[in-house]
Amino acid sequence: MKSIYTGKTKDVYALENGNYLLKFKDDVTGENGVFDPGANTVGLTLEGAGRAGLSLTKYFFEILKEKEIPTHYIDANIEEATMTVKPATVFGKGLEVICRYKAVGSFLRRYGMYAEEGQPLDAFVEVTLKDDERQDPPISEDALDMLGILTKAEYTVLKDLTKQIGNVVKNELAKKDIELYDIKFEFGRVGEDKEIALIDEISGGNMRAYKNGSYIEPLELEKLMLEV
Amino acid sequence: MKSIYTGKTKDVYALENGNYLLKFKDDVTGENGVFDPGANTVGLTLEGAGRAGLSLTKYFFEILKEKEIPTHYIDANIEEATMTVKPATVFGKGLEVICRYKAVGSFLRRYGMYAEEGQPLDAFVEVTLKDDERQDPPISEDALDMLGILTKAEYTVLKDLTKQIGNVVKNELAKKDIELYDIKFEFGRVGEDKEIALIDEISGGNMRAYKNGSYIEPLELEKLMLEV
Numbered sequence: 001m002k003s004i005y006t007g008k009t010k011d012v013y014a015l016e017n018g019n020y021l022l023k024f025k026d027d028v029t030g031e032n033g034v035f036d037p038g039a040n041t042v043g044l045t046l047e048g049a050g051r052a053g054l055s056l057t058k059y060f061f062e063i064l065k066e067k068e069i070p071t072h073y074i075d076a077n078i079e080e081a082t083m084t085v086k087p088a089t090v091f092g093k094g095l096e097v098i099c100r101y102k103a104v105g106s107f108l109r110r111y112g113m114y115a116e117e118g119q120p121l122d123a124f125v126e127v128t129l130k131d132d133e134r135q136d137p138p139i140s141e142d143a144l145d146m147l148g149i150l151t152k153a154e155y156t157v158l159k160d161l162t163k164q165i166g167n168v169v170k171n172e173l174a175k176k177d178i179e180l181y182d183i184k185f186e187f188g189r190v191g192e193d194k195e196i197a198l199i200d201e202i203s204g205g206n207m208r209a210y211k212n213g214s215y216i217e218p219l220e221l222e223k224l225m226l227e228v
Numbered sequence: 229m230k231s232i233y234t235g236k237t238k239d240v241y242a243l244e245n246g247n248y249l250l251k252f253k254d255d256v257t258g259e260n261g262v263f264d265p266g267a268n269t270v271g272l273t274l275e276g277a278g279r280a281g282l283s284l285t286k287y288f289f290e291i292l293k294e295k296e297i298p299t300h301y302i303d304a305n306i307e308e309a310t311m312t313v314k315p316a317t318v319f320g321k322g323l324e325v326i327c328r329y330k331a332v333g334s335f336l337r338r339y340g341m342y343a344e345e346g347q348p349l350d351a352f353v354e355v356t357l358k359d360d361e362r363q364d365p366p367i368s369e370d371a372l373d374m375l376g377i378l379t380k381a382e383y384t385v386l387k388d389l390t391k392q393i394g395n396v397v398k399n400e401l402a403k404k405d406i407e408l409y410d411i412k413f414e415f416g417r418v419g420e421d422k423e424i425a426l427i428d429e430i431s432g433g434n435m436r437a438y439k440n441g442s443y444i445e446p447l448e449l450e451k452l453m454l455e456v
Contacts, residue, residue, distance in 0.1 A: 114376075
């Protein structure tokens with residue numbers, strides 16, 4: 001097992017059979033000790049955050065598998081905080097795909113002239129480049145195509161999958177009276193046929209979730225979602 | 229004649245017959261005395277800049293008229309530095325539509341991970357909101373539609389007109405061995421039938437133009453383009 005990447009919140013190892021192992025860490029993104037799913041820095045370390053994030057990821061990825069929505073997921077070992085996944089290549093140097101149900105965060109910072117805070121958005125999809133140095137700039141369908149990152153046909157698939165998966169998560173949260181405000185995903189070309197599929201994770205660190213008007217921290221969300 | 233708006237580079241007056249008069253000022257956008265077409269502040273005042281900008285605007289608007297590309301233009305009085313235009317309403321609180329032929333400026337600041345400085349772009353169109361407070365954020369076709377600023381059908385018309393007009397300007401400049409790097413336009417719904425049409429101006433202040441690899445200041449560009 002060969003270490004091939006050390007990320008902000010997880011490490012990646014190559015397995016001998018061609019698959020990969022993701023090790024979930026206890027670090028979460030944020031600034032100055034405050035969690036922020038949109039941040040590019042590790043803000044704090046929370047005991048058990050890795051296993052909790054993986055538990056929720058496993059939960060959602062297994063629902064997606066049942067619904068035949070493509071992902072890189074093979075299986076997970078909660079004790080070890082590891083997930084086995086199929087090989088994937090990202091688009092360009094990596095994209096984040098955001099699905100929004102409420103106008104908050106960077107959406108509101110950009111479009112506050114036209115949107116009220118918390119205004120409902122109908123599974124609005126936007127793409128940003130993973131580029132810490134340039135603060136993850138938003139990028140249009142036309143620019144993605146022109147810069148050779150994603151064809152128009154691939155963009156359509158990506159947007160459609162994003163809405164489908166966003167709605168799965170939104171509906172699961174709603175069963176616990178939790179409201180999804182927004183969520184970010186990563187996609188890649190997965191497996192031998194290079195199918196466009198969800199990669200990375202779906203955990204509290206990827207989304208903003210609220211209950212009775214109060215924001216729910218990632219660890220609390222994972223507890224609320226997985227308690228029986 | 230009633231003053232209805234005082235802008236950074238021009239003032240607007242309502243005429244009794246329902247049309248409007250634009251008075252071109254000698255102020256140009258920029259910062260600290262340096263011209264920058266993308267700036268939101270008046271950077272310097274140049275004697276004769278208003279008349280020069282209007283002369284070039286008249287030149288291009290009359291070519292567009294011949295080509296039956298819709299604009300708000302009626303006529304111009306160079307001595308008075310005024311242009312008479314049809315009434316127009318802008319989209320939302322105003323948009324800027326940019327057509328790019330070279331990767332420079334804010335495009336490069338955002339997408340520098342994927343583009344080289346000066347790399348050719350094929351009449352790439354992007355839209356930004358006129359919102360000084362939020363640094364004129366770029367906005368996607370989907371967001372324009374969702375926020376009620378522009379329908380998808382209107383976006384298609386806008387993008388098509390932008391490429392047509394950008395190419396007219398590019399070809400006119402090329403006749404004087406001048407290369408157009410990028411240009412920004414404003415559009416509105418014009419006249420009784422609310423046709424989508426070019427409004428505002430087409431002057432040196434709206435574009436980046438180069439000759440033999442050197443940037444040409446607006447006043448110099450207007451001189452080069454209009455000298456006989």
